[in-house]
Amino acid sequence: LIQITVTMVLLAQEIGWIATLAGTFVIILLLIIQAVLSRWQGTVRQQSLSQTDKRVSLTHEVIHGIRNLKQYGWEGRLAEKVNELRDIELKSLRKMISIAAMNDTFVVAAPTIVTLVSFFLVSFLDSESSFTAAKAFTALSLFNVLRLPFAVLPNCSSA
Numbered sequence: 001l002i003q004i005t006v007t008m009v010l011l012a013q014e015i016g017w018i019a020t021l022a023g024t025f026v027i028i029l030l031l032i033i034q035a036v037l038s039r040w041q042g043t044v045r046q047q048s049l050s051q052t053d054k055r056v057s058l059t060h061e062v063i064h065g066i067r068n069l070k071q072y073g074w075e076g077r078l079a080e081k082v083n084e085l086r087d088i089e090l091k092s093l094r095k096m097i098s099i100a101a102m103n104d105t106f107v108v109a110a111p112t113i114v115t116l117v118s119f120f121l122v123s124f125l126d127s128e129s130s131f132t133a134a135k136a137f138t139a140l141s142l143f144n145v146l147r148l149p150f151a152v153l154p155n156c157s158s159a
Helices: 002-015 017-064 066-072 075-125 133-158
Strands: none
Touching: 002 017, 002 075, 002 133, 017 066, 017 075, 017 133, 066 075, 075 133
16 A cells, blocks of 8 residues: 555656546556456356366266277267267357456556556646656556556455
């Protein structure tokens, strides 16, 4: 909390309170989106593991009962059943990978989005054009400093 407070005061000195609060709001919003996506990914992963367990269990039964399967000609039906379970498992894995890709996109895009929102507000609100490259790079560095405490903060409150 101390790091967040100090960083926000420094940011406010560089770019103003409105742009600082807007950038901080965007960081918090993106972290919430990432948390929701991560939770969704965990749920899909559990479903995928359940499907994998079913497929592996059936495959194990097929291997141990191979003599009976060959004797009664059931290998085709059971192979179809294993393939159906595998298709369900693959759909779940594709869904999980898609969610992870969305989450990774937010992680990569977050600094750019925060910077664009804050700098847009600074340029829109600051009619004197006192926004220099030095202030821009300082603000960018300070926003990057804020990302870690905001990412860790939910874990601290649940402990």
